[in-house]
Amino acid sequence: MTPRGERERPRPAGRDFTFGAVVLHGGRWLPLIGIAALVDSLAMLALPFVFGRTVDAIVGGGDVNRWLLVATGLIVVSIVSDLVDTFADAACSAGTTAWLRHRLIRHVLAIGPVGTRRFTTGDLVSRVSSNAVDAARAGPSSVTVGAAALPPVGSLVLLAYIDVWLAAAFLAGVALVALVLLAFARRTAEVALAYQQAQGRIAARLTESLTGIRTIAAAGTVDREDERVLQPLPGLHDHGMRTWSVLARSSAQAAVVGPIVLVAVLAAGGLQLVDGRITAGEFFAASQYAVMGAGLGALTGVFAELARARAGVQRAAEVFDVPPIWYGRRELPPGPGRLEFRGVTVRGDDSVLLDGVDLVVPGEAAVAVVGRSGAGKSVLAAVAGRLRDPDEGQVLLDGVPLHEIGHDSLRAAVGCAFEEPELVGATAGDAIGLGLERGLVVAAAHATHAYEFVSRLPEGFDTALHDAPMSGGERQRVGLARAWHAGRLLVLDDATSSLDTVTEMQISRTLTGDLGRRTRLIVTHRAATAARADLVVWLEDGRVRACGPHAQLWDDLAYREVFG
Known part of the structure; x- marks a missing residue:
């Protein structure tokens, strides 16, 4: 039974995100396609039959014009249906791509900083951008x-109608083409996934380089960084060559088998x-039907697209497998x-970051958290702001466990500022x-x-x-101004470390003064900030030392040595 105030933990969305689910999202476009x-x-099936009747009419002196008129009508119908198919295909792909990107972005933001640590930034961007386009082709390609x-x-069927021996010759050849296509589909699925993974690794390294581009330029390591970013390129090349090799081999096999079908039907x-x-x-009609059967080999491109779509869906499902941060209702x-x-x-991965911490931060107090690097200060701040959940124990705000508080209520009450804030939005x-209203923005x-x-x-x-x-x-x-709107708790993770001494002192006095509940x-x-605080929590090796x-x-x- 779910405790009061909690919601049932959601299942990872990846369980419901399947290839079939992406196909079904095509909705009304798929029936139209x-x-x-x-x-x-x-x-196209009717055309050879009509052309055959036209040939017989020419030979036998029949009504040629009637059959030519029917053929013209069939050609017009084929052109119109092809245009409709092209439009519906593009609309379905665009709509599914937008839906998939929207879901991916919302989920990436919902899993928070801890969940996204499983992926590099560039790899996530690659999954949301290029891989989503491939996955969106699931419906149309299917x-x-x-x-x-x-x-x-x-x-x-039509060859059997004309003559059963023609159908037998055709069936033997088409079976060979089908075997070629099945083998191609199996080989392509593996290669397509490996290719997308290699693309993600390059995108990840490029994103890292762009983030640290000033450091790279200052250190004079542009050439080495270029080599590092492009290190996976030979692997990408190999996967690409494997893709083209599989495609070329299958196309060659189909090109050999196709004429066999035609020759067999023509001979019979x-x-x-x-x-x-x-x-x-x-x-004449039989020869045209043989060409259609032999043309199955041209479907290697469609099967390759289907394989890329499956790989794209799998890459998106890996993101959805990470459960989002969940909130209660209280x-x-x-x-x-x-x-x-x-x-x-x-x-952490191989260590304990916080170890059985018991601590009470009095309401309306300014409490400084100090300790050497690696003592657990930032982890304590992240847990206090519910940017991550503890593996054991719980954190309460005014007597309510943080995980039981509703999303809007919690985020209105708690604000966080960081040492290296990432600024988001269109304007300053x-x-x-x-x-928020401009007045609140200016006040913060x-x-x-x-404001200066x-x-x-x-x-x-x-x-x-x-x-x-x-x-x-x-x-x-x-970053501090962004967190300033919080109504009950401000969590500041070394958020004034880059300020000049005068500004830091001004803000520190503001933070440690009376901020009104x-x-x-x-x-x-x-040390100056700790001195102005009402209380100091001294962390060491993930525990509260004092x-x-x-x-x-x-x-x-030892406390004085914490400050150097």
């Missing part, structure tokens, strides 16, 4: 492959024509922002408070001393973010 392909196939069965089946038809069992027009009761850690343990004002900028430089931008708060170059300290002030958890390396006023802890030499 199927009907258009069906009409086109029927028209319908195309299904519709491709009609011409050979129809040709077989020639004998039947000599014996007078079929007419010249029927012989609203926060009135309270001062009292934060409590009860037996909180957080594990959006980076501070997207969707004043409180964090961001934002107001000097060409368009002030309406300046496009990409036209607003900022220093590290200025970015931190914008807001609790502040401040990760810091500066907790008390800065002046009291200062008597401990």
Whole structure:
């Protein structure tokens, strides 16, 4: 039974994200594609029969014009259905691509920073961009492959109608073509997935390089970085060559088998024509049906597209397999922002980051968190802001476990600022408070001393973010202003480390002063900030070594060494 205030943990979306689900999302476009392909196939199947009748009419002095008129009508129907198929195919692919990208982006944002650590940034971008396009072809390519069965089946039926020996010769050849296509489909699926994975590795390394491009330029390591980014390129080349090798081999096999089908049907038809069992027009029609059967080999491109679609769906499903952060339904009761850690343990890949932390952060207090590098300060801040959940224990805000609080209620109550904030939004004002009233945005900028430089931008708060170059300290002030709107708890993870001494002192005084019913958890390396805090939490090796006023802890030499 689900405890009060909690929602049942959602299943990983990857279980429901299957190739069939992507196909079905094509909706109304898939029947239209199927009907258009069906009409086109029927028209093309009818044409050889009509042309055969035309030949017989010419030979026998019949009504040639009537059959030519029917042939013209069939050609027009084929052209129109082909146009409809092309339009519906493009519309289906575009709609499915948009749907898939929307789902992927929402899920990537929902799984949070811990979930996305399983993938590199560039690899995620590759999955959302190029792989989503491949996956979106699942529906159209499936319908195309299904519709491709009609011409050979129809040709077989019509050849049997003309003469059973023609059908037997045709069937033997088409069976060989089908075996070629099945072997091609199996080989292509593996190669397509490997190719997409290699593309993702290159995209990941390129993203890393673009992020650190100033460092690369300053270090003079452009050539080495170029080699590092393109290191997977030979593998990509090998996978590409394997793809083309499989395609070329299958195309060559189909090119050999195809004429065998035609020769077999023509030979059987020639004998039947000599014996007078079929007419010249029927012989002509039989040759055209043989060409249709031999044309199955051209479907290697369609099967290759189907394989890429399956690989794209598999790559997207791997993202959906990561469960999102889930939230409860409870609203926060009135309270001062009292934060409590009860037996909180957080594990990394091969170490314990926080080890059974029991801690109470008084409501409306300014509490500094200090410790050497690797002591667990940032992990404690992430758990407090519910950017990650503990492996054991729980964190409570005003008596309510964080995981039971509804998303909107929690994010309105808790704000987080970081050492290296990533600014998002169209304008500088959006980076501070997207969707908020301008008055609140300006007030937050004043409180964090961001107003001084934002107001000097060409368009002030309406300046496009990409036209607003900022220093590290200025970015931190914008990051602080973004978190300023939180109503109950501010979690600041070394969020003033890049500020100049004067600005840091001003903001530190603001943070450690009376903020009106807001609790502040401040990760810091500066003794001055710890001195102004109401309480200091001293972490060491993932445990709370001591907790008390800065002046009291200062008597401990090991505590003083934390600040260098």
